[in-house]
Amino acid sequence: MRKIIGVLVGMALVFMVGSANAANNGTGDPLGLIASAAIQPFFSTGPDDTLIEVTSPLDDHLGSDRLHVIYFNQFCNRLISRPKEISRKGAIVFSPDLDLAGLGPAGNVNGLAAIGRTANNISLSPIPALAAIHVKGFWFNILQDFIRVMDPIAVDSAETGVVNAADKQTYSPLRSGVSFVAPQDVVPFVTTLHLICPNTIIYSEAGLFPPLFPQPPLSASTLLGFLYDDDENFILDFFLTCSCSSMFQLASISPLYGALAPSFLTYTELVTQNPVGQLAPVCPSANPVCNPPAFTGYRAVSVVGVFDGFGRLNNGAAYNYRNAGDEFLGLFPPNFTPGLR
Amino acid sequence: MRRFAAGLTILVFMTLAGEVAAQNNGTADPLGLISSAVIQPYWSAGADFTLIELSSPVFFNNDSGTLHAIFFNAACARLVSRAVPLTINHIALLDSDILGVPAGNGLVAIARTTDGVNLVPLPQAPFAPPNFDFAGPLHSRGHWVSFANDHINVVDPIAVSSPETLITAPPLNQQTYSPLRSAATYTNPQNTATVATTIFLICPGPVVAFLPASAGFPAPPPLTNTIRVVIYNNEELQLDTQINCACLTAVPLATTAAFAGTYLQLPDPQDFSLVRLWYTELFSFPFGSSFTGYRGETGSFFFSRLFNASGLALSDPPVLGNR
Numbered sequence: 262m263r264k265i266i267g268v269l270v271g272m273a274l275v276f277m278v279g280s281a282n283a284a285n286n287g288t289g290d291p292l293g294l295i296a297s298a299a300i301q302p303f304f305s306t307g308p309d310d311t312l313i314e315v316t317s318p319l320d321d322h323l324g325s326d327r328l329h330v331i332y333f334n335q336f337c338n339r340l341i342s343r344p345k346e347i348s349r350k351g352a353i354v355f356s357p358d359l360d361l362a363g364l365g366p367a368g369n370v371n372g373l374a375a376i377g378r379t380a381n382n383i384s385l386s387p388i389p390a391l392a393a394i395h396v397k398g399f400w401f402n403i404l405q406d407f408i409r410v411m412d413p414i415a416v417d418s419a420e421t422g423v424v425n426a427a428d429k430q431t432y433s434p435l436r437s438g439v440s441f442v443a444p445q446d447v448v449p450f451v452t453t454l455h456l457i458c459p460n461t462i463i464y465s466e467a468g469l470f471p472p473l474f475p476q477p478p479l480s481a482s483t484l485l486g487f488l489y490d491d492d493e494n495f496i497l498d499f500f501l502t503c504s505c506s507s508m509f510q511l512a513s514i515s516p517l518y519g520a521l522a523p524s525f526l527t528y529t530e531l532v533t534q535n536p537v538g539q540l541a542p543v544c545p546s547a548n549p550v551c552n553p554p555a556f557t558g559y560r561a562v563s564v565v566g567v568f569d570g571f572g573r574l575n576n577g578a579a580y581n582y583r584n585a586g587d588e589f590l591g592l593f594p595p596n597f598t599p600g601l602r
Numbered sequence: 603m604r605r606f607a608a609g610l611t612i613l614v615f616m617t618l619a620g621e622v623a624a625q626n627n628g629t630a631d632p633l634g635l636i637s638s639a640v641i642q643p644y645w646s647a648g649a650d651f652t653l654i655e656l657s658s659p660v661f662f663n664n665d666s667g668t669l670h671a672i673f674f675n676a677a678c679a680r681l682v683s684r685a686v687p688l689t690i691n692h693i694a695l696l697d698s699d700i701l702g703v704p705a706g707n708g709l710v711a712i713a714r715t716t717d718g719v720n721l722v723p724l725p726q727a728p729f730a731p732p733n734f735d736f737a738g739p740l741h742s743r744g745h746w747v748s749f750a751n752d753h754i755n756v757v758d759p760i761a762v763s764s765p766e767t768l769i770t771a772p773p774l775n776q777q778t779y780s781p782l783r784s785a786a787t788y789t790n791p792q793n794t795a796t797v798a799t800t801i802f803l804i805c806p807g808p809v810v811a812f813l814p815a816s817a818g819f820p821a822p823p824p825l826t827n828t829i830r831v832v833i834y835n836n837e838e839l840q841l842d843t844q845i846n847c848a849c850l851t852a853v854p855l856a857t858t859a860a861f862a863g864t865y866l867q868l869p870d871p872q873d874f875s876l877v878r879l880w881y882t883e884l885f886s887f888p889f890g891s892s893f894t895g896y897r898g899e900t901g902s903f904f905f906s907r908l909f910n911a912s913g914l915a916l917s918d919p920p921v922l923g924n925r
Contacts, residue, residue, distance in 0.1 A: 288631050289629055289631060290629050290780060291631065292907055292909050293781070293783075293910055294911050319916070320920075349837065350837045351881065352879045391919070408903065420923055421629050433631060440657060442657060491692075492692075493689050530659060575634075575659075576634055577635045581659075595729065597739075599766050
């Protein structure tokens with residue numbers, strides 16, 4: 262009996278390490294099938310233009326089941342909405358510039374497009390899982406000679422949580438931490454961050470309410486940044502305010518982004534909370550680590566007119582970025598907790 | 603004592619039950635944290651080169667079981683390997699040209715090694731059982747630079763394990779080999795003298811053989827060497843054909859014989875959408891095996907990973923949830 266108990270205790274401990282946390286943490290692939298709705302950033306000021314591509318591999322979106330696109334500006338203020346029809350196995354491309362042209366200067370904006378269905382032409386209704394879509398954005402700038410491909414935010418990753426509802430991933434890739442590498446922000450290099458922090462205005466104006474839609478994560482507004490040189494020396498911590506769709510050139514965040522020679526590269530972590538020293542939480546609970554504010558973003562590294570490298574930011578839970586190893590000397594073993602957003 | 607044992611038994615069975623119900627279908631974001639190993643495509647033929655960007659946000663990866671990158675060519679034949687030690691919050695750019703890798707395209711497998719030859723897994727977390735390694739998960743991505751074609755293409759990796767996705771029973775109940783799926787889709791405009799679309803298919807079977815379950819890596823999904831291609835124009839089926847996928851395979855849409863010049867035609871002139879596009883679905887053959895890929899446009903130099911899905915999800919009626 263003692264041997265059996267020993268084996269059972271061992272198995273329970275092995276299986277419980279880091280366990281019991283909510284699975285829905287925004288780790289779904291945004292290039293997979295999207296149900297409920299998609300949120301697609303767009304950039305359409307001045308010489309910028311964005312084409313949004315939607316394909317419908319599973320079902321028609323026609324007539325009363327047509328798609329509906331609600332445009333929001335960079336402050337998440339609602340502008341206008343447009344219907345879009347697409348057949349099964351069809352592809353459509355539409356331009357926020359053209360759709361917003363009637364607004365005059367007020368439509369010459371960057372922002373977010375929320376794509377779902379509608380029952381009243383005002384708020385969104387969910388895209389059923391069996392009619393899920395693919396979405397991607399293409400940001401053009403003829404003057405700067407680039408085309409940037411932008412992943413969307415998947416409100417519901419349709420192929421997750423099918424067997425076990427606890428596995429469902431929503432609002433991917435909105436996470437509580439991101440990280441990026443960039444060259445020093447000195448001539449000829451220019452690195453810009455494009456941070457996407459959907460707020461309660463967009464959730465409410467688009468009608469993305471439970472129970473029809475998944476519960477959105479908390480909105481991020483204040484981000485904490487941690488800058489390292491390319492020899493992993495900690496250089497600087499700072500705050501950034503992210504308001505819906507916000508852009509920062511690294512040199513405007515701190516001149517240190519251009520003054521770290523002989524380092525050529527910098528490494529930065531941005532998080533919405535800094536839970537250093539906290540023991541692994543068991544979620545759900547009132548511990549704010551279990552329900553952190555969430556955001557995403559993109560990084561553009563350019564030599565203007567010569568080359569342009571653009572991609573979505575790497576992501577992780579703020580708890581794991583900041584707590585697992587940075588406090589290694591004070592917290593042993595270092596914590597790493599799966600399942601956190 | 604018996605109650606205690608019974609309670610433990612129930613706990614173990616509940617935990618295992620969650621594991622049985624788990625759904626590992628490769629749907630994790632490859633830009634999240636990666637454990638076990640990374641498989642990263644690279645292009646370094648001619649004047650092209652690829653910078654592989656690694657970062658170690660969670661923990662050290664520079665002990666005696668240090669990070670190790672094994673380079674494979676486009677046929678997945680092993681070339682050379684190099685150590686890549688990273689401390690916590692450390693970054694590295696790997697350039698295959700500088701590292702002495704023969705010029706060409708291919709895949710890189712990045713994990714740990716204890717003997718400088720064979721790979722062992724990156725742990726799910728620092729000091730994770732059973733080995734309690736002094737190491738942690740990574741981020742990876744590639745930057746494919748081509749001066750001749752005037753582009754920097756950002757290349758997402760394949761995440762052999764996604765340690766933040768597990769739910770009830772680590773390390774078994776989590777997403778692995780994301781985004782290897784059984785289907786992919788893409789759109790493209792008419793191919794002309796100035797616009798040429800190329801699909802880059804990744805079928806990493808021989809590389810995965812270097813990541814054996816016996817060494818602690820997750821079991822890979824069935825992998826494929828044959829892709830069924832179904833081309834639509836304005837929602838109408840135009841062509842159903844097959845192509846080969848051998849490790850890293852470039853498929854130029856204009857000149858691949860299996861496409862019979864389809865993509866050289868203007869998509870349906872009755873389609874009045876903003877941009878007339880071909881829409882194509884790729885399925886693995888045999889059905890249910892896995893692959894991934896990218897789409898590049900030479901004439902307009904944009905590049906991105908393909909949309910993905912389960913092949914069963916794209917069938918009629920759709921069935922969701924499979925790889």
